Amino acid sequence: MSKNSPNSPKVNWILILTIIGTVIAGGGVIATLVTVPEFRCLLLGWSCSPPFRDVELVTKNEAGELLSGVEITAIGSGGPPEKTQTESNGYAKITIANKGNVNVTLRKSGYPVQEFTINLQNEQYLVRIIRFNPSGKPEVIASATLPSPPPSPSPTPSPSPSPSPPLSSSPSPSDIVKMDGNVTWEFKKCVRKQATASCSFVLTTTGERINYNLDLGNTKMTDRRGHEYFVDKATFADINSNISNTRSLQHEMQNGAMYDVNIDFGKIPSSISEVNSLIVGVYSNNSAIKFDNIFIK
Numbered sequence: 001m002s003k004n005s006p007n008s009p010k011v012n013w014i015l016i017l018t019i020i021g022t023v024i025a026g027g028g029v030i031a032t033l034v035t036v037p038e039f040r041c042l043l044l045g046w047s048c049s050p051p052f053r054d055v056e057l058v059t060k061n062e063a064g065e066l067l068s069g070v071e072i073t074a075i076g077s078g079g080p081p082e083k084t085q086t087e088s089n090g091y092a093k094i095t096i097a098n099k100g101n102v103n104v105t106l107r108k109s110g111y112p113v114q115e116f117t118i119n120l121q122n123e124q125y126l127v128r129i130i131r132f133n134p135s136g137k138p139e140v141i142a143s144a145t146l147p148s149p150p151p152s153p154s155p156t157p158s159p160s161p162s163p164s165p166p167l168s169s170s171p172s173p174s175d176i177v178k179m180d181g182n183v184t185w186e187f188k189k190c191v192r193k194q195a196t197a198s199c200s201f202v203l204t205t206t207g208e209r210i211n212y213n214l215d216l217g218n219t220k221m222t223d224r225r226g227h228e229y230f231v232d233k234a235t236f237a238d239i240n241s242n243i244s245n246t247r248s249l250q251h252e253m254q255n256g257a258m259y260d261v262n263i264d265f266g267k268i269p270s271s272i273s274e275v276n277s278l279i280v281g282v283y284s285n286n287s288a289i290k291f292d293n294i295f296i297k
Contacts, residue, residue: 053098053120056146059090059106060131062273066090067108067132074118076102091146096120106130106138114138134271178289180282182206183253185289190278190296196232197221197268197296199278201261205253214261217247218281218288221265223272232266248283272296 059067067090074082076097086092096102098120106114111132118128125142132138176187183205190199203212214236221229233242234249237259241249253259263280273296280289 051098052095053126054093054095055118056127057086057092057094058127058129058147059086059092060129061111062132062134064131069108071107073105074102076100108132112136116140134273175292178291180287180289182210183212185280187291190294192268192296195267197229197265199263199265199294203253203259203261204257206255207253208255210253211250212253213248213250213283215247215281215283216241216249218279219263220279221268221275221294222277223275229265229268232264234264235260235262268296
């Protein structure tokens with residue numbers, strides 16, 4: 001009797017091996033695709049974040065004014081440094097890694113270099129509002145949206161045969177010139193000297209001859225948080241005074257002459273670059289001279 005019956009079905013080994021090979025090859029393709037993050041998220045139904053995200057920045061100075069022309073460098077572990085510059089409205093956009101720390105450096109002429117870190121794993125908001133600080137460590141606020149109204153580039157002005165003069169941020173004469181009877185005070189500047197702010201003025205009078213007396217005990221600066229700073233020493237023309245010795249500083253003034261007054265305020269933190277008010281006490285009219293919004297350079 002024959003081992004194989006004439007009616008027994010024949011096994012198609014070629015077809016079986018072809019199917020097995022196709023299955024193995026398909027499994028290899030799937031295994032390769034799973035190593036790619038985007039395909040792994042698609043195949044497994046995961047919710048995966050893109051490797052890079054756009055972050056919008058708005059830069060301001062310590063007084064809250066928008067800063068243009070700020071050079072921005074962002075360095076993370078996911079790629080080369082990202083560099084850009086803020087527009088006229090203080091706005092810029094950078095593309096950074098979605099994971100890990102990204103070190104951001106801001107540079108602007110006239111300001112100390114500012115440095116901070118963005119980590120989108122810890123804080124997922126994609127807007128950062130940055131206020132410069134003299135210490136180099138800016139105040140950074142994460143936000144879900146841009147400030148309202150959102151900043152937009154300023155339009156380029158059309159040429160005009162008679163252009164208007166540009167606005168100046170310098171104080172106007174009404175801000176820097178004050179009257180005390182027949183004595184005129186002209187504010188010049190305040191300059192930082194370590195922990196001291198030295199402020200200078202020029203005094204004139206329309207009186208023929210007067211004795212003008214400063215009340216140093218009631219002379220002070222006040223910052224935005226209400227902190228007060230008082231006089232260390234003062235000079236009125238050629239007369240010097242130390243607050244530990246006397247509260248007053250007197251000088252005879254004549255019509256047509258100019259008299260320099262310098263007042264040093266002490267114990268001012270390095271973070272203070274502007275004060276709300278500067279008040280100089282005077283005895284002559286039992287009053288005070290007040291200047292507002294003074295910058296310390």
